[in-house]
Amino acid sequence: MFEGVRTVMVFAVDPEASARWYGELLGVPVRVDVADTGAVYAWVETGGVELGFHPADDARNPRGGSPVVYWRVADVHAVRERLLAAGCAHHRGPLVIEPGRRIAQLRDPFGTIIGIEGP
Numbered sequence: 238m239f240e241g242v243r244t245v246m247v248f249a250v251d252p253e254a255s256a257r258w259y260g261e262l263l264g265v266p267v268r269v270d271v272a273d274t275g276a277v278y279a280w281v282e283t284g285g286v287e288l289g290f291h292p293a294d295d296a297r298n299p300r301g302g303s304p305v306v307y308w309r310v311a312d313v314h315a316v317r318e319r320l321l322a323a324g325c326a327h328h329r330g331p332l333v334i335e336p337g338r339r340i341a342q343l344r345d346p347f348g349t350i351i352g353i354e355g356p
Contacts, residue, residue: 244287245306247349252279252290255347259288262323305342307352313339316353325351 249255253269256279260267268280279290288306310316313331320343321327328350330341340354 242286244289245304246289246291247306248293249290249347249349250293251347252292253277255279255345255349256281256288256290258324258346262320305350305352307340307354310353310355313341313353313355316355317341317343320351320353 247255253267256267256269259265260281263281263283265281265283270278272278276292278292281288308316317331324346325343328342328344331339332341333339337356338354339356340352342350342352344350
């Protein structure tokens with residue numbers, strides 16, 4: 238049935254700017270498409286998962302309707318500091334959710350909440 242996560246769609250006010258920020262942070266290329274309607278869609282891919290940025294649309298995804306994407310990291314503290322330096326804002330945590338497993342949430346420069354998880 239399910240083989241794994243392939244794409245996570247993030248609804249963003251400025252999909253291209255959001256994708257470019259993540260592309261720079263992750264050191265990966267950004268793919269941008271412009272639809273016939275003029276809507277801009279953008280993607281980055283890392284670890285076999287595509288992160289797609291879709292224009293924010295209250296009809297398709299009301300504000301707050303997106304899931305929080307948690308990135309697996311080797312060191313929650315170090316990655317949290319790097320994200321803060323890159324323009325993210327603290328949202329929540331770090332929290333110990335079980336022995337050896339911590340999470341933290343940050344808000345990226347475009348308002349999307351992202352999570353990190355690791356030791």
